[in-house]
Amino acid sequence: MTTKRQIDQFESGMLNFPTALIVEYQGRLNKDILVRAFELLCFRYPVLGSRVERASGNIFIAAVPDLIPDVVYVSGDIWDCVREIGERWRVADSLAKLVIAEKQDGGHVALYTDHAIADGTAKQAFLDELWEIYAALVCDLDIDTDSGPSLPESPIDVLKAHGVLDGSVAISSNTHAEHSRFPAAHHYLRFTIDETSRIRERARSAGTSVHALVCGAVLLAQRNQLDGGNEPIVMECASPVDLRARLDPPVPAAATTNMAYPHACLLPVTGDAGSVASLATSVKSDLERSIEQGSILSSFAESFTVNNFSEPPDVCEKQDLTKLIVSNLGLVKDFTAASDLKIVDFQMWTHNWHGTPGVVYVVYTYREACRIQFVYKDDLFQVGQIDAIAEFVRGILLSS
Known part of the structure; x- marks a missing residue:
C-alpha cells in the first residue's frame, strides 16, 4: 500500500x-x-x-x-x-x-x-x-x-x-510548487432547456459539437473586442482533453490525479459572425485529428522531458484576447439521491486564477440545460468587458 x-x-x-x-x-x-x-x-x-x-x-x-x-x-x-x-x-x-x-x-x-x-x-x-x-x-x-x-x-x-x-x-525538483495565488473572478452564462435544445440543433446542423460551437462563438466574441477591422487575426483556442480513455488499457477516473492536457488550435478569425459554424468545424476536426493520431498524448509525454511544470507561472499583467481555453465537462449526469432529496443544480467554483492571460471557459450541461462558466483575473478583465463577451456569445449561439 x-x-x-x-x-x-x-x-x-x-x-x-x-x-x-x-x-x-x-x-x-x-x-x-x-x-x-x-x-x-x-x-x-x-x-x-x-x-x-x-x-x-x-x-x-x-x-x-x-x-x-x-x-x-x-x-x-x-x-x-x-x-x-x-x-x-x-x-x-x-x-x-x-x-x-x-x-x-x-x-x-x-x-x-x-x-x-x-x-x-x-x-x-x-x-x-x-x-x-x-x-x-x-x-x-x-x-x-x-x-x-x-x-x-x-x-x-x-x-x-x-x-x-x-x-x-x-521527476523534476518541485521547489516552486506553491505558486502565488490570485483570486479568480467568475461569470455564469445560463441557458434554459429550450435554448439548449436550439444550441444542440444548431451544432447538429453544422455537423459539429456543442463544445466546438461554443469555441467558435467565444473566438468571435473575443475577436470582436480587438482592433483591426475585419482583417483575420490568428487566435489560439485550447481544449483540455482527458487522456485516461486514450491509454491502452484505459485508466479509471480515480486511478491517477491529473490526466487532462490541452490541445491548442490556431485559427485565423475575422469579425464575421456568420463564420461561427466554420470555426466550430475547424476546432472539432483539428481536435479529433490530434486525438486519433495520438499527437496530444505524445505532446503530454514529451512535456515531462522539456517543461518544468513546477516553475511558477508568469504573473500576467496584460490581457491577451487572442488566447482562450474552453474546458468541456460534457453532460453531467444526475446524482443519485434519496427519495426525499432532489438535486436541482450543479456548478463548479475555481478559487484561484491559473497564470493565463486570457479567459477560461468551462462548458457543461446539467439536467438538459447548458452552462458556461467564465473564469478570469479581474485586474486583467473588467466586468463590463466580460458582460459584453457573454452577451455576444449568447447572441451567436441562439441566432438562427
Missing part, C-alpha cells in the same frame, strides 16, 4: 489550486449520513485524507491514517464560505473539504479538492460516488466500508507503465 509518494512536475503545477464542485438540493438532507458517506469515501480513496509534506527540496503527498478532512457547516448562503475556504486553503493541512450549507427547504453541498490530486474527471467521480454512498446509507443497504489500497499513481508513472514515456525520465 502506497501511503506516501513524490508529486511529479505536472501535479506540482496544479498544487494549491482548490476547486469545489457544488450541488444545490431541495428537500431534507440527513447531515449525519452525508458526513458518514464522506468518511467512507475518504476511506476508499486515501488521497482525500492526505496532505502535502516537504523533504529535501521535494514535495510529497502523504496519506494520514484515519484522517477525515474538515466538514464545514453553514447556515444560509454558501458562497461567502467557499470563498473563505479558498483564501485559507493550506495543502499542508489537507487536500479536501466538505461544505454543507442549509437554508429553508434546501441548501448546497460542496466537495472541495486541490487540483493537484484531482482533475475535473476525478472530481466528478468523487462527487458521484459520494452521493451513491449517501443514497445507499439512507436506504440501509450494504456497502463496501474497506479502506482503499493506496494513493493514486502520478501521471508520470501512468505514462511510463503504458509505454508512452521512457522509464528513465525522472
Whole structure:
C-alpha cells in the first residue's frame, strides 16, 4: 500500500489550486449520513485524507491514517464560505473539504479538492460516488466500508507503465510548487432547456459539437473586442482533453490525479459572425485529428522531458484576447439521491486564477440545460468587458 509518494512536475503545477464542485438540493438532507458517506469515501480513496509534506527540496503527498478532512457547516448562503475556504486553503493541512450549507427547504453541498490530486474527471467521480454512498446509507443497504489500497499513481508513472514515456525520465525538483495565488473572478452564462435544445440543433446542423460551437462563438466574441477591422487575426483556442480513455488499457477516473492536457488550435478569425459554424468545424476536426493520431498524448509525454511544470507561472499583467481555453465537462449526469432529496443544480467554483492571460471557459450541461462558466483575473478583465463577451456569445449561439 502506497501511503506516501513524490508529486511529479505536472501535479506540482496544479498544487494549491482548490476547486469545489457544488450541488444545490431541495428537500431534507440527513447531515449525519452525508458526513458518514464522506468518511467512507475518504476511506476508499486515501488521497482525500492526505496532505502535502516537504523533504529535501521535494514535495510529497502523504496519506494520514484515519484522517477525515474538515466538514464545514453553514447556515444560509454558501458562497461567502467557499470563498473563505479558498483564501485559507493550506495543502499542508489537507487536500479536501466538505461544505454543507442549509437554508429553508434546501441548501448546497460542496466537495472541495486541490487540483493537484484531482482533475475535473476525478472530481466528478468523487462527487458521484459520494452521493451513491449517501443514497445507499439512507436506504440501509450494504456497502463496501474497506479502506482503499493506496494513493493514486502520478501521471508520470501512468505514462511510463503504458509505454508512452521512457522509464528513465525522472521527476523534476518541485521547489516552486506553491505558486502565488490570485483570486479568480467568475461569470455564469445560463441557458434554459429550450435554448439548449436550439444550441444542440444548431451544432447538429453544422455537423459539429456543442463544445466546438461554443469555441467558435467565444473566438468571435473575443475577436470582436480587438482592433483591426475585419482583417483575420490568428487566435489560439485550447481544449483540455482527458487522456485516461486514450491509454491502452484505459485508466479509471480515480486511478491517477491529473490526466487532462490541452490541445491548442490556431485559427485565423475575422469579425464575421456568420463564420461561427466554420470555426466550430475547424476546432472539432483539428481536435479529433490530434486525438486519433495520438499527437496530444505524445505532446503530454514529451512535456515531462522539456517543461518544468513546477516553475511558477508568469504573473500576467496584460490581457491577451487572442488566447482562450474552453474546458468541456460534457453532460453531467444526475446524482443519485434519496427519495426525499432532489438535486436541482450543479456548478463548479475555481478559487484561484491559473497564470493565463486570457479567459477560461468551462462548458457543461446539467439536467438538459447548458452552462458556461467564465473564469478570469479581474485586474486583467473588467466586468463590463466580460458582460459584453457573454452577451455576444449568447447572441451567436441562439441566432438562427
